[in-house]
Amino acid sequence: MTKYIGFDFGGTTIKPGVVNEKGEIIEKTAFPTPKSRDTLLDSLMKTIEDYQQRYQISAIGISSPGIVQSDGRLMTAGAITCLNGVNLKPILEKQTNLPVSIENDANAAAIAEHWIGAAQGVNDYLCLVLGTGVGGGIVINGQIYRGRHGMAGEFGWMVTKNFSLTENMENKSLNATSAVVDGLCLRYTKAKRQIKPRFRRVKDARIIFKAASDGDKLAQSMLEEFYHDLSVGLIDLMACFDPELILIGGGISASTEFADGLTTALSDMKTRHKSLYRIRTELDIPVIPAKLSNDAGLIGAVYQSFHK
Known part of the structure; x- marks a missing residue:
């Protein structure tokens, strides 16, 4: 079954995981949200590379606080101020050769609940x-x-x-x-x-x-x-x-x-x-x-x- 990497960004913690196309979480972890953009990007890449060594990954999805533009740029990123104005989509796509999607965190939660949760x-x-x-x-x-x-x-x-x-x-x-x-x-x-x-x-x-x-x-x-x-x-x-x-x-x-x-x-x-x-x-x-x-x-x- 196809596998996807997901990241749930929070102001305190970033929660990455591997999810299949049925919405089932294969594994997940968490780490403190870095304060600097470079450190955050390094942490993302290390996590992605680790998952890629163990799974066949088809795409990456990111849930982030703040105002997310249609092209993936974070106009704001909530408490993650180091990402204000940053477009992670092209950065990660270039480094991973995988399609990347970025969504506002609450929108992502609402979508998930409609998919397999309480809002079906x-x-x-x-x-x-x-x-x-x-x-x-x-x-x-x-x-x-x-x-x-x-x-x-x-x-x-x-x-x-x-x-x-x-x-x-x-x-x-x-x-x-x-x-x-x-x-x-x-x-x-x-x-x-x-x-x-x-x-x-x-x-x-x-x-x-x-x-x-x-x-x-x-x-x-x-x-x-x-x-x-x-x-x-x-x-x-x-x-x-x-x-x-x-x-x-x-x-x-x-x-x-x-x-x-x-x-x-x-x-x-x-x-x-x-x-x-x-x-x-x-x-x-x-x-x-x-x-x-x-x-x-x-x-x-x-x-x-x-x-x-």
Whole structure:
């Protein structure tokens, strides 16, 4: 069976793997996201060469945060700032002699979920990927909606809280409040450092969930704010898109604590929105975890590599 190399780029971790044409992952690994472009490219090539020695590879697919142009150029690359403005497609195609496809990470996740995940048979849905930032994929009539510049779905840029005219608006965006690494984890770290200045930065939400279950009031408070802010964003998206379904992806989506906390907060928030509450029996938009969880970006990137 034909094999493909997939890369799921994240601001914290890059997850490569080998996937077949049925969407089955043959093997996968992960390594920290390099800070420099040269180091990142070297890491990609070493991974590709390793896989090529053991598999017959037909193409390479990449899932990346940020605004991806139709020619593969990364107008932005989210937290991977060393790739801003870089077009990886011709660079890797020249070095590997393989076709390369690059897709926005949330779009890739949405595509994967439609292929073999929780959105099979659904034509109008949204996919939020909660990771270092907040990514978004919009599917309308079974097709990814990209917008004029490929920017559609940058849900993390949405400003959902009051901000001061003296500050950067993005301090009150979903990226700052509802992402996992640069939202929940960073906010918890900053709050902890008010008490313990040398507190080590948290990058894994499981630490916060564990602290909350152990009675840490600060962790409990941070999680409540996290669910509240994410729920506000979800209600805005429901009002704007009226989708059949909203999927939540990213590693945190596999957590039952997260799913329960978000469900409770979203239900509470809906009762506080007069118009939505009035039509609650007619308007039922499920918000559920993505089936493929943390593998969706990898699988979607590979799907695009042989369906473009």
